Each structure stands twice: as C-alpha cells, then as structure tokens.
Amino acid sequence: MSRVSVLIPHYNQPILIVSAIESIMRTCLSDVQILVADDHSSEDNYIQLRYVLEYLANKTNLNIRLFRSDVNVGTYRLKNDIINRIDTEFITFHDADDYSVPMRLDCLYNLMNKNIHIDILGSSYIDFYQNFYTVNSFRIKKFYRIPYIAHQLGKKYLSFQPSQLIRFSIFRTLGGFDGTTRIAADDDFLLRAIHCVKVRNINRPLYVKIERESSLTTSSVTGFQSETRLNYIKKLNQLRNTIKSNLPLSDYMNKPNDVRFHLNEIELK
Numbered sequence: 001m002s003r004v005s006v007l008i009p010h011y012n013q014p015i016l017i018v019s020a021i022e023s024i025m026r027t028c029l030s031d032v033q034i035l036v037a038d039d040h041s042s043e044d045n046y047i048q049l050r051y052v053l054e055y056l057a058n059k060t061n062l063n064i065r066l067f068r069s070d071v072n073v074g075t076y077r078l079k080n081d082i083i084n085r086i087d088t089e090f091i092t093f094h095d096a097d098d099y100s101v102p103m104r105l106d107c108l109y110n111l112m113n114k115n116i117h118i119d120i121l122g123s124s125y126i127d128f129y130q131n132f133y134t135v136n137s138f139r140i141k142k143f144y145r146i147p148y149i150a151h152q153l154g155k156k157y158l159s160f161q162p163s164q165l166i167r168f169s170i171f172r173t174l175g176g177f178d179g180t181t182r183i184a185a186d187d188d189f190l191l192r193a194i195h196c197v198k199v200r201n202i203n204r205p206l207y208v209k210i211e212r213e214s215s216l217t218t219s220s221v222t223g224f225q226s227e228t229r230l231n232y233i234k235k236l237n238q239l240r241n242t243i244k245s246n247l248p249l250s251d252y253m254n255k256p257n258d259v260r261f262h263l264n265e266i267e268l269k
Contacts, residue, residue, distance in 0.1 A: 002063070003031040004105055004165075005088040008096050009075040011039040014048035016097040021056055021064070024094060026102035029109060033063040035086070037078040037263065040069045054268045066266040074182030077257045083176045085263075088168050095162055099208040107206060108165035119197035122147075122164040125207040143201040148194040151240070159199065161186040163207040170197045173249055179257035184232050188239065192252045195245045 006024050010017055021034055038049060050066065057064045069078060079093065090109065094100065108121050115121075128138040144150035147158035174192055178185040193199055 002033040002086075002088045003090065004029060004109060005033050005035055005086060005091045005168075006094050006105075007035045007037065007079060007082055007091060008094050009037050009039060009078050010041065010049060010096045011072070011075075012041045012045045013096045014041075014045050014052055017049070018052050018056065020094060020096055020098060020100075021062070023099040023102070024105070025060065025062060026100070027105045028103070029105055031063075032105065033065060033088070035082055036064065036066050037082055038066065038068040039075065039078055040072040050266065050268070057268055064268060066268055067263050068266055070262045070264070071259075073257075073259050073261050076177040076181065076185040077179050077259055077261070078263065080176040080179050080254070080257050081261075081263045083171055090165050091168050092165050093162055095209070097210050097212065098162060099210070101206045101208065104206040105165070107204065111202070112165060112167065115200075117198055118200050119167045119170045120159075120164050120193060120199040122159040122161070122199070122201045123206040124201070124203050125160050125163045125209055126205050127209050127211065129211045140205050142203055145201055145203075147190065147199045147201065151191070151194055156187075156240070158187075158190055158194065159201050160207070160209070161190065162209070173197065174252055175254035175256070178255045179259075180255050181232055183229050184236065187236055189254070191236070191239055191243055192254070195243055195247070196249065196252045 008017065008020060017036070024034065025032070036049070036053060038046060041049065046068065053064050053066055056062055067082065090112070092105070108123070112118050112121050122143065124140055124142040126138050127141050141160065143157070143159050144155065150158050170193070173196055174189065178188045190199070
C-alpha cells in the first residue's frame with residue numbers, strides 16, 4: 001500500500017502534464033505513486049503521453065502508473081473507478097495542467113499526521129490567469145478554516161479539491177464522486193463530506209491553478225456560464241438546502257457511475 005497516491009485525470013494534455021508531475025515530486029516523502037487516468041485522448045496525444053510518462057519514470061525512478069479508458073467518460077467517473085481499484089493511506093487529486101508548490105505533499109501530510117482526526121485538509125491556492133486577452137495576472141484564494149461553518153453562513157465556495165489531501169478511508173463512507181455528471185462533482189463531494197467527516201483548510205497557498213481558455217471551467221460547453229453547469233448548480237443548491245449532519249451514512253454516499261466503460265492499466269516500459 002502506497003503512503004500517498006496522486007491521481008491525475010488526463011485528456012489531450014501530454015506536454016502540460018510533465019510540469020504537473022515534476023512539481024508534485026518536489027517532495028521529501030517516499031512511497032508516493034502517480035496515477036494517470038487517460039480519458040480516451042486522441043491516439044497521437046495518447047502516444048505522446050506514454051512517451052513522456054516512460055521518460056519521467058526512467059529518468060527519476062518515479063512510481064508512475066497509467067490507466068486508459070476505452071471511451072471518454074469525464075474525470076469523475078474515472079476517479080470513481082480508480083478509487084475502487086487502489087489501496088493507499090492518503091490520496092490527492094491533481095489537474096494535469098496545474099502545479100503544486102514545492103513540498104506541498106509534505107506540509108499536508110505532516111499536519112494530518114499530527115491531527116489524526118482530520119480527514120480532509122485543503123489549502124489556499126493561487127489562481128493564475130493565462131492566455132486570455134489581458135496581461136497574465138493572479139490572485140490568492142482563501143477559505144474559512146472550517147468549511148462546515150462557512151456552509152452554515154451561506155458560503156458556497158468551501159474549499160478547493162485539488163489542493164486537498166484526503167484520508168483514503170473516508171471513501172468507505174462517501175463512496176466517491178457523483179458518477180452521473182462531468183462537471184462540479186467536487187462541490188457535491190465536499191457538501192457531503194463536511195456533514196460526516198472532519199474537513200479543514202489552511203491559509204498557506206500550496207497549489208497553483210492555471211485558468212486556460214479551453215479548460216473545463218472556461219469552455220463554452222462546460223464553463224461557469226454554460227447551460228450544463230448552470231443546471232447542475234441548481235441541483236447543488238437543492239443539496240445545500242437539504243443535507244444535514246447525523247443522517248444515516250448511506251445518505252452521504254455518492255451516485256454511482258451511470259456509464260459503462262473499461263479502464264485498463266497500461267504497462268510502462
């Protein structure tokens with residue numbers, strides 16, 4: 001069993017993922033495994049992905065595992081499948097085009113080892129705007145230390161999942177992510193989590209989110225103003241108004257994947 005697993009969903013970003021992995025591995029922790037889940041990228045991008053992962057694994061002796069879906073199903077269905085396959089002490093989810101601050105894993109891991117009752121620990125993050133019509137700019141996004149209190153105060157943005165380190169055992173209670181959607185299931189997961197496990201944030205920014213024009217949150221199909229996302233936000237608002245603490249544990253479980261697919265592990269040479 002690995003101590004820390006880093007799951008990176010991937011779709012047609014074989015060059016960008018190199019910097020993401022290199023940033024993650026600026027750590028003193030041993031026994032960290034990188035799990036790359038490819039969401040049926042185009043054949044040329046998939047070939048490039050295999051090449052760069054094999055290069056990184058051989059160059060740095062990293063423990064990198066590659067999985068590939070036979071159809072495109074979206075990041076949350078991939079995450080659910082991987083969660084059901086692995087055993088690890090902690091897991092973190094990292095976007096393929098973002099960066100970790102050096103020693104991010106060390107900081108979160110050490111804090112969670114000192115506070116064994118914390119199940120999910122997130123951090124502030126740097127939001128960097130790139131490739132838009134204005135000069136590159138950034139801002140630091142911070143959160144309430146206790147997301148449950150923020151929720152009770154009516155706040156909607158409680159934590160940022162890629163910044164979090166998660167104790168893997170909580171998936172026995174939460175199951176995983178909403179497997180019926182391609183968007184915003186991070187928020188659904190967190191709303192369920194704050195009502196049945198202990199979630200905390202720290203103010204130190206440990207993650208760099210790159211806002212690109214073609215990203216999931218900025219594209220015309222799945223972006224913040226898209227019809228798809230606005231419809232899902234309505235469902236999230238209903239959940240915000242109805243979810244409570246001390247419900248039967250089954251009420252906090254995720255909706256399982258609604259699409260059949262095969263996720264095959266690919267041997268890296």
